[in-house]
Amino acid sequence: MRELKILAVVVFFSLLTYYLVEPYAHHEMHKKVDAQGSEIKVEGHGFTYDGTDDIAEVDRVLSNLDYETKALTEKVKELKQELIDNNDVNKTEVQNSIDASERRISVIPADIEASKQLLTKKKAFWSDVAEVAKLEGNPAAGEAGFGLCLGCHNGANMNMGGVIPPNLDHAGAIYDKNYLIALIKDPAMASNVDHKYADTMMHPMGSIKSMMSDNQQIADVVAYLLQNKAGEVTPKEAFMEACVRCHAVRYGKLTQLGETPAFKHEKDALAHKIKVIDEQDAVKAYMGKLPPDLSMIIRARGEHFMETFIENPQSQLAGTSMPRVGLNHEGYEKVKAYLTEVGDPSKEKREALGPIVIGFFILFSLLALLWKKSQWRDLH
Amino acid sequence: MAHFEKAKNLNEWLDQRLAVNTLKKVLNTEYWIPKDINFLWAMGMVLAATFGILVLSGIFLLMYYKPDTNLAFDSVNYTIMSEVGYGWLWRHIHGVGASIVFLIIYIHMFTGIYYGSYKRGRELIWLSGMALFVAFSAEAFSGYMLPWGQMSYWAGMVITNLFSGGSLEAYGLVEWIRGDYVPGDAFLTRFFMLHVFLIPLVIIGLIVLHFGTLRIPHVNNQEGAEIDFKEAADLYKAGKKKESKVIPFSPVFLSKDVFVMGVYFILFFYLVFYNFNFAMDPVNFDPADGLKTPAHIYPEWYFLWSYEILRPFGKDAGLIAFAIAQLALFFLPFIDRSPNVAPAHKRGLFQVWFWVLLIDMIALTALGKLPPTDPTFAFLGKVAAWTFLALGPVLVIITMFEKKIEKGA
Amino acid sequence: MQEKEKGRRDFMGMALGACAAVGGVGALYAAKRTWDPLPSVKAAGFTTIDLSGAQENILVVEKWRGKPIFVLKKSADMKADERDVVIGSDRFHVSIGLCTHLGCIPAYAGEEKKFKCACHGGEFDASGHQIFGPPPSPLEIPPFKIEGTKLVLGETGPEYQKMLDAGLTV
Numbered sequence: 001m002r003e004l005k006i007l008a009v010v011v012f013f014s015l016l017t018y019y020l021v022e023p024y025a026h027h028e029m030h031k032k033v034d035a036q037g038s039e040i041k042v043e044g045h046g047f048t049y050d051g052t053d054d055i056a057e058v059d060r061v062l063s064n065l066d067y068e069t070k071a072l073t074e075k076v077k078e079l080k081q082e083l084i085d086n087n088d089v090n091k092t093e094v095q096n097s098i099d100a101s102e103r104r105i106s107v108i109p110a111d112i113e114a115s116k117q118l119l120t121k122k123k124a125f126w127s128d129v130a131e132v133a134k135l136e137g138n139p140a141a142g143e144a145g146f147g148l149c150l151g152c153h154n155g156a157n158m159n160m161g162g163v164i165p166p167n168l169d170h171a172g173a174i175y176d177k178n179y180l181i182a183l184i185k186d187p188a189m190a191s192n193v194d195h196k197y198a199d200t201m202m203h204p205m206g207s208i209k210s211m212m213s214d215n216q217q218i219a220d221v222v223a224y225l226l227q228n229k230a231g232e233v234t235p236k237e238a239f240m241e242a243c244v245r246c247h248a249v250r251y252g253k254l255t256q257l258g259e260t261p262a263f264k265h266e267k268d269a270l271a272h273k274i275k276v277i278d279e280q281d282a283v284k285a286y287m288g289k290l291p292p293d294l295s296m297i298i299r300a301r302g303e304h305f306m307e308t309f310i311e312n313p314q315s316q317l318a319g320t321s322m323p324r325v326g327l328n329h330e331g332y333e334k335v336k337a338y339l340t341e342v343g344d345p346s347k348e349k350r351e352a353l354g355p356i357v358i359g360f361f362i363l364f365s366l367l368a369l370l371w372k373k374s375q376w377r378d379l380h
Numbered sequence: 381m382a383h384f385e386k387a388k389n390l391n392e393w394l395d396q397r398l399a400v401n402t403l404k405k406v407l408n409t410e411y412w413i414p415k416d417i418n419f420l421w422a423m424g425m426v427l428a429a430t431f432g433i434l435v436l437s438g439i440f441l442l443m444y445y446k447p448d449t450n451l452a453f454d455s456v457n458y459t460i461m462s463e464v465g466y467g468w469l470w471r472h473i474h475g476v477g478a479s480i481v482f483l484i485i486y487i488h489m490f491t492g493i494y495y496g497s498y499k500r501g502r503e504l505i506w507l508s509g510m511a512l513f514v515a516f517s518a519e520a521f522s523g524y525m526l527p528w529g530q531m532s533y534w535a536g537m538v539i540t541n542l543f544s545g546g547s548l549e550a551y552g553l554v555e556w557i558r559g560d561y562v563p564g565d566a567f568l569t570r571f572f573m574l575h576v577f578l579i580p581l582v583i584i585g586l587i588v589l590h591f592g593t594l595r596i597p598h599v600n601n602q603e604g605a606e607i608d609f610k611e612a613a614d615l616y617k618a619g620k621k622k623e624s625k626v627i628p629f630s631p632v633f634l635s636k637d638v639f640v641m642g643v644y645f646i647l648f649f650y651l652v653f654y655n656f657n658f659a660m661d662p663v664n665f666d667p668a669d670g671l672k673t674p675a676h677i678y679p680e681w682y683f684l685w686s687y688e689i690l691r692p693f694g695k696d697a698g699l700i701a702f703a704i705a706q707l708a709l710f711f712l713p714f715i716d717r718s719p720n721v722a723p724a725h726k727r728g729l730f731q732v733w734f735w736v737l738l739i740d741m742i743a744l745t746a747l748g749k750l751p752p753t754d755p756t757f758a759f760l761g762k763v764a765a766w767t768f769l770a771l772g773p774v775l776v777i778i779t780m781f782e783k784k785i786e787k788g789a
Numbered sequence: 790m791q792e793k794e795k796g797r798r799d800f801m802g803m804a805l806g807a808c809a810a811v812g813g814v815g816a817l818y819a820a821k822r823t824w825d826p827l828p829s830v831k832a833a834g835f836t837t838i839d840l841s842g843a844q845e846n847i848l849v850v851e852k853w854r855g856k857p858i859f860v861l862k863k864s865a866d867m868k869a870d871e872r873d874v875v876i877g878s879d880r881f882h883v884s885i886g887l888c889t890h891l892g893c894i895p896a897y898a899g900e901e902k903k904f905k906c907a908c909h910g911g912e913f914d915a916s917g918h919q920i921f922g923p924p925p926s927p928l929e930i931p932p933f934k935i936e937g938t939k940l941v942l943g944e945t946g947p948e949y950q951k952m953l954d955a956g957l958t959v
Contacts, residue, residue, distance in 0.1 A: 003418045010420075010487060013742065020746035021681045022658050028750050029676045251458050264837070292666075296457055300665035343665075346461060346468035353469070354653030358646055360812055365642030367808050368635070371801040375635040379415060379621050440823050463829060465822030631802070638805070 035064040042315045044307045047329045049179040051126030053312045054192050058119040065112050072101045125189050129182045132215045137223025145221040148211055157257060159279060161204030162286025164245045164256070172230035174238050174331030180222045183326060184212055191323030192314050204286070235341060238334035242325050243294070246283055251295035252342045256280055287321050298336070298343040306336065408630035412613050414601035415627050421599065422640035423488040428587070429641055430481045430648075435580065437474040440467075445526065447572035449565045452528035453667045469652075472660070476652045478520055479659035482682035484644075485513060493712070494734055497600040499721045503713040504593040510710050512586045515579060517683070522575035524680065525568060529664030534677045536563040536571075546696040562670055604722040676751075684748030685741050689769075691752055692762040701769060708772050715775055718782035726785060729778045733771065740767045835943035837936075840876060848897040850886060853931060853942040857886035857894055859904075860940075861915060867902060870916035872930055872957050874948065876938060883940065884917045884928035904928070930958040 032040040040060070045052065079098045082089060152165040171180070182190035186209055188200035200206055212218060233241075236252070244254055253260045255276045263269040284290045298306070308315050310332060313322040327335060340347060387393035395401045405411075413421075444464055446455040460467035489509070492498055498506035521539065525532045540563065544554050559566030598609055607625050616624035627633055651659070658681065663674050679687050690702045724731040747761040836853040838860060843849060845864040850857050863873065863880040873880040888895050888906040895906035895913060903920065904913040912921035917928035934946030945953075952958050 006418055006420065013738065014483060014487075017681070017742050017745055018658065020742070021684065021749050025746065025749040028754070250454075251462070296665045296667075299660075300662050302662065343457075344461075350468065350472070350653055354649070357649045357653065360808075360815075361642055361645040361649060364805070364808050364812065365639060365646060367801070367805040368639040368642040371805045372635040372639045374801045375632050379627060379632070440820065443823065459827070463827040465825045466819040467823065469819060470823070 034060055036067045042304075042308050044304075044311050047176060047311055047327060047332055049176050049182065049190075049324075049326060050130065051122060051182075053315060054189075055119065055122050055126070057314060058115055058122060062112060062115050062119065065108055065115065069105060069108050072105050076101050076105070122189070125186060126182070128215075129178055129185060132181045132185070132219050132222075133178055135216060135219040137216075137219035137221075137226075139220070139224040139227040141217075142220035142222070142224025143228070145212065145217050146224050148208075149221070152205075159282045162282055163204060164279070165205075166245055167241045168225070168229055170229060170231065170233040170237060170241055172226040172228070173233050174242060174328065174334060175225075175326045176328040176331075177222060177226060179324075179326030179328075180225060181218055184208055184218045184221065187323075190326070192312060193321060193323045195319070196321055233334060235334045235338035238331055239338040242327060242331065242335055246287065246291040246322075247294045248280075249294050249342055252338075256283055291322065294339060294343075296343045298339040307332070310335070409628050410613065410617075411629035412609050412616075412626040413599050413629055413633045414605075414607055415625055416601040416603060416605070417599070418602060419636070419640050420487065420491040421633075422637045423484055423491060425634075425637040426641055426644050427481065427484050427488060429644075430477055430484060431583070431587075434474060434477045434481065437470040437477065438576070440470040441474055442576060447526070447569050449528055449568055449668070452526060452568065456527045457665070472652045472656055476648065476656050476659045478523060479680060479682070480648060480651065481516065482520070482680075485516060486682070489513070489709075490738060493737070494724045495600050495602065496604050496721045496723065496727075498713045499604075499716065500713075500719070501597040502593075502600070505590065505597065506713050507710065508586055508590040508593050512583065512590060514706075515583045515586055519575060519579045519583065520680065520682070522571040522579065524664075525563075525571045526575065527664060528568060528668045530666040530668055530672075530674050531661055531664040531677065533563055533668035533670065534673060535679060536567060538677065539679075540567075542690075542699065542702075546699045600721075602723060604720070604726075606721075678749050681745060681749070684746075685744035685768075686748075688744040688748035688761055689765045691748070692758070692765050701765065704772075705768060708768075711772075712775075715772055716779045717776060718779035718784075720782060720785045722785050727782060730775075730782060733775055733778055736767070737771055740764055740771070744768060835941060838940045838942065839938065840879075840881060840940055841938040843879075843881070846899055846902065848899070851942075853885075858931065858942060859884050859886040859897070859917075859928065861897070863915060867915045870918075871955070872916055872927070872952060874933065874935065874940065876935060882916055883930065883933060885931050886928070888913075888924055889919065889926045889928065890922070890924045926959055 032042060034040050076098055079094050079101075083091065083094055083098075149168065152160055153168050154165075155167055157164055179190060183205075186194075186200055187205040188194040188197050188203040193203075194200050197203060197206075201209060212221070239249075240254070240258065244258060245256060248255045256279045257272075257276055260272065260276075263272065280290055301309070305316060309317070310325070310327060312324055313320050314324075384396060387396055391400070441456075441460060444455060444460050444467065446452055456471065460471055462468070492506065492509070521535075525536050540554055540557050543557055544550050555561060557567075558564070559570065598607070601607070609626060612624050612626040616626055616628070661680075663676070666674070678684070686702065686705060689705045690698045692698075693701050718727070718730070720727055724734045743760065743764040747757055747764055750757040752758050752761065834854050836851060836858075838849075838851050838858070840860065840862075843860065843862040845862045846867075847862070849860040851860060852858065859882065861882040863869075863882060867880075869880060870882070872882070874883050875881075886894050888908065888911050890906065890909055890911050893906050893908035895904040895911065897904050902915045904917075906912070906922070906924070910922045911919065911924040913924065913928055914920050917930075919925070919927055930949070930952060931942050932945045933949050934941045934944040935948060949958070
């Protein structure tokens with residue numbers, strides 16, 4: 001029937017437009033490309049931590065530096081040739097360009113050396129972590145070691161070195177074992193924010209490197225966490241332990257100081273607000289800027305972004321000061337559940353009502369078709 | 381005072397005072413529509429239904445929305461989306477409706493172009509329709525400001541900057557439009573007024589006008605044939621329905637309309653419940669921040685083709701091209717120099733012109749969203765923009781030499 | 790043939806109309822729910838009042854669910870009443886401070902130990918019973934729970950439940 005052909009044409013062009021404007025365009029916009037123009041595929045690792053991404057990042061830097069050296073050398077050759085061949089060109093400009101390129105070329109080897117050292121350091125670090133992971137940890141012995149942690153992780157909500165040390169009540173449940181080992185070995189390296197520090201001892205938790213360096217001790221403490229600081233954890237608890245020290249959630253009445261109590265008198269409410277602002281200023285100074293409120297983040301970013309970003313913030317926002325927090329798969333699901341509760345609470349209702357409304361219109365269309373046919377029967 | 385007899389029933393009572401029976405005949409049971417039509421003819425009613433849904437969902441949103449830069453975002457994303465009973469449903473319906481209405485508008489517009497429904501006698505239908513397109517565009521833009529997300533703010537910033545007129549540097553004008561140096565509270569509340577009151581009134585007025593301009597020329601048909609409506613109506617009323625070339629709007633045409641609407645609503649609600657990111661862009665779920673521009677700013681999809689005509693050219697040339705593109709379509713009835721009222725497939729080169737126009741606008745739409753930093757996209761954008769600008773003059777030439785179709789051919 | 794067809798046509802149209810009506814009812818239900826008080830409004834419906842500092846025959850006005858709440862510590866010469874809130878040896882009259890006639894807030898005349906409403910002249914005694922004028926019923930007792938010397942309005946404690954069962958709250 002001609003009408004079906006017309007419908008097919010309309011549907012085709014509509015779907016074509018949709019495809020180009022949504023999936024295709026968004027892919028092009030969010031594509032990450034390295035200095036050589038090749039696409040960097042950002043993929044998650046199921047919330048396991050073995051340093052693969054961290055090492056790949058440094059590899060990429062080295063590869064880019066190599067490429068830059070080659071490209072600049074070519075460019076200098078061409079410019080020098082142009083100086084000889086072409087008399088119309090602005091000689092000073094070209095010479096300046098040559099000088100700048102040669103300056104850069106002379107500096108690159110130092111960068112390459114630094115990156116090579118970093119690469120070695122990272123490889124050694126993560127293989128160390130793998131070694132510790134093989135050890136049998138003793139939770140009872142670990143409890144004694146954990147006493148060291150309680151000095152800062154004491155639930156007193158006090159800012160230390162820029163941030164409030166997180167509550168560890170469910171650390172064994174929501175964080176990955178390898179990550180916990182790495183964190184005690186070197187917090188900045190484990191969180192992939194070592195680029196912020198000349199010496200990773202300067203990280204707020206950096207002193208743990210000297211306080212607890214024995215591999216067996218580390219294995220014991222992690223075993224203690226996995227056994228005694230695990231158990232059932234609610235989405236809100238997971239979020240508060242992993243994220244709230246930096247990220248507020250105003251829709252959940254959470255600030256960097258935790259839950260906001262209900263105040264009867266305005267004076268008390270304002271006093272609390274001032275404390276929150278003070279804490280936010282401290283976090284801002286530590287992070288460089290105030291980490292965003294996460295009330296609507298679950299709708300402001302896609303599923304893929306959230307997974308890859310939380311597993312390794314550097315993969316989506318290179319150079320960011322947000323640390324990797326080491327959530328394991330269950331931890332991530334709990335945090336995601338909380339963020340969905342707060343930012344997309346109608347999701348369940350939407351998915352429940354959808355089939356009913358769509359089913360209604362399928363029925364409606366059927367009845368309408370029958371009515372239409374009865375109206376048009378004696379017209380042709 | 382005119383003479384009044386006692387009425388026998390409610391219908392007669394109303395008829396004596398409001399002529400309801402005459403109205404019923406004129407607007408419904410004896411409003412004659414050609415029989416030779418297809419489902420595309422239902423797009424007008426689909427638009428009216430969608431507009432109705434937008435007004436209705438808008439009314440519920442209006443009960444809780446706060447037009448204040450400090451309160452707007454949370455009034456939508458917290459109060460309406462999580463606290464208000466079914467608030468999320470009205471919001472999703474309103475957002476998806478606002479986007480899908482333009483798909484239907486474009487289908488409706490292209491149907492008119494294809495079948496020559498803008499030709500002699502129907503110019504005002506076309507012009508009032510184009511005016512409706514402009515009014516809907518203004519309504520959509522003003523509405524998009526209201527959630528006061530990052531896209532709302534930066535779209536507002538970019539579009540109001542257009543009014544600086546390139547080299548005219550009319551920054552005073554831009555500030556006056558905003559009521560502030562940057563889009564702020566004054567800007568938000570005036571667009572709230574436009575979106576909720578003034579533009580809907582204009583749209584309703586234009587819809588009435590649009591219906592009015594249809595009355596005398598009557599709706600077109602698939603062959604563009606001229607019909608003696610009086611003769612056809614008489615045939616139908618005499619019971620010779622098969623022979624008559626017309627059908628009454630109600631209940632016959634309406635029954636087809638309602639079926640098309642039913643199918644449309646299946647798609648519509650599928651989008652409302654399951655696939656709405658195209659209409660509710662994630663970037664707008666970040667609260668507006670005047671100190672941080674998102675990595676990618678882009679208008680809603682229905683504005684992309686216009687946006688893309690602006691981009692390839694320099695500042696002033698771009699504004700001129702943009703203005704030409706907006707006005708070009710208005711002049712369609714007058715730059716088409718052929719007297720033929722016929723579907724495109726009977727009009728030789730016009731058919732080619734039609735498909736080039738359609739594909740060009742889709743290309744402009746896609747390129748408007750793709751990053752202009754990519755050299756391929758930038759080049760294609762230039763080609764598509766120039767093609768669009770050339771289509772006007774090309775149409776004049778094509779139609780001047782178009783062979784006249786004999787009546788009855 | 791015409792008649793039969795007409796009947797069939799109407800049937801389809803009516804079936805479609807009925808289907809549309811069902812949808813309409815659904816939409817109306819959703820619309821009705823949109824006007825329901827928001828959860829945050831309902832959650833804010835609890836107020837705690839500390840009675841330890843109250844003085845005899847001095848009216849204290851608190852706020853609960855946007856309404857004024859009368860708290861009057863009874864002096865020895867005021868009659869004891871079944872509707873009193875008893876804490877230790879103290880008796881309090883606690884009520885919603887809105888006249889049961891048309892909702893104005895009556896003023897407390899300490900010397901005469903009664904509430905007098907300026908709008909239409911209604912009067913209530915120190916236990917909230919209507920004694921003069923148009924008010925048809927006594928001042929309403931809000932749900933309350935006693936916690937030491939504090940009163941939590943909005944929660945139903947055993948004392949309130951007893952009053953409610955005995956029909957004394959309105």
